[in-house]
Amino acid sequence: DARVTQTPRHKVTEMGQEVTMRCQPILGHNTVFWYRQTMMQGLELLAYFRNRAPLDDSGMPKDRFSAEMPDATLATLKIQPSEPRDSAVYFCASGWGQGMNEQFFGPGTRLTVL
Amino acid sequence: SQQGEEDPQALSIQEGENATMNCSYKTSINNLQWYRQNSGRGLVHLILIRSNEREKHSGRLRVTLDTSKKSSSLLITASRAADTASYFCARRRGSTLGRLYFGRGTQLTVWP
Numbered sequence: 644d645a646r647v648t649q650t651p652r653h654k655v656t657e658m659g660q661e662v663t664m665r666c667q668p669i670l671g672h673n674t675v676f677w678y679r680q681t682m683m684q685g686l687e688l689l690a691y692f693r694n695r696a697p698l699d700d701s702g703m704p705k706d707r708f709s710a711e712m713p714d715a716t717l718a719t720l721k722i723q724p725s726e727p728r729d730s731a732v733y734f735c736a737s738g739w740g741q742g743m744n745e746q747f748f749g750p751g752t753r754l755t756v757l
Numbered sequence: 758s759q760q761g762e763e764d765p766q767a768l769s770i771q772e773g774e775n776a777t778m779n780c781s782y783k784t785s786i787n788n789l790q791w792y793r794q795n796s797g798r799g800l801v802h803l804i805l806i807r808s809n810e811r812e813k814h815s816g817r818l819r820v821t822l823d824t825s826k827k828s829s830s831l832l833i834t835a836s837r838a839a840d841t842a843s844y845f846c847a848r849r850r851g852s853t854l855g856r857l858y859f860g861r862g863t864q865l866t867v868w869p
Contacts, residue, residue, distance in 0.1 A: 676856075685859065686845070734799055746800075746802065747802070748799035749799050750799050
């Protein structure tokens with residue numbers, strides 16, 4: 644049963660600390676998306692990769708957020724330094740093709756920044 | 758806003774009743790997708806309807822698309838308590854390299 648996996652599932656950290664979230668897309672998928680979900684803003688796209696190349700990271704605060712795909716099986720989202728307003732659930736999703744099909748979401752990382 | 762917007766924000770019904778959720782959008786689309794999110798979980802894809810399609814079925818789900826009105830609806834027939842979840846429409850535009858624009862969702866509660 645192919646699934647997108649995310650680690651950690653929960654993270655509590657203090658303001659100013661670095662946070663790294665990891666995602667393993669479904670094997671064979673070539674598109675990876677990072678989303679952030681909050682009650683206030685809903686679901687926001689942060690970054691989007693196809694074939695490991697970043698295509699759209701316009702939704703990401705550039706000064707503190709960075710997203711990478713070191714290889715086809717790993718995507719990372721890093722926040723440095725973290726702030727309380729970063730508290731949210733971060734989802735990774737993967738898909739295939741030109742990105743026109745459905746996306747498969749991971750279970751999310753619930754981040755709390757104190 | 759370029760997002761799809763769902764209506765109503767919340768819907769509460771009894772088991773066995775039908776649930777209808779609507780989605781409106783502002784710009785042209787390539788396809789429109791509906792997702793479900795159970796509390797504390799990731800989103801799960803339900804159904805995709807392309808811009809040249811008007812209606813699609815999947816089990817108890819029926820999706821319609823009216824591109825002239827820029828709107829879509831999701832109908833869940835004979836609802837069950839297990840259908841309790843948030844439902845999101847997501848719009849895909851052909852010019853945006855595959856990104857999806859999500860609405861704020863409809864919270865559906867089905868009472869046993």
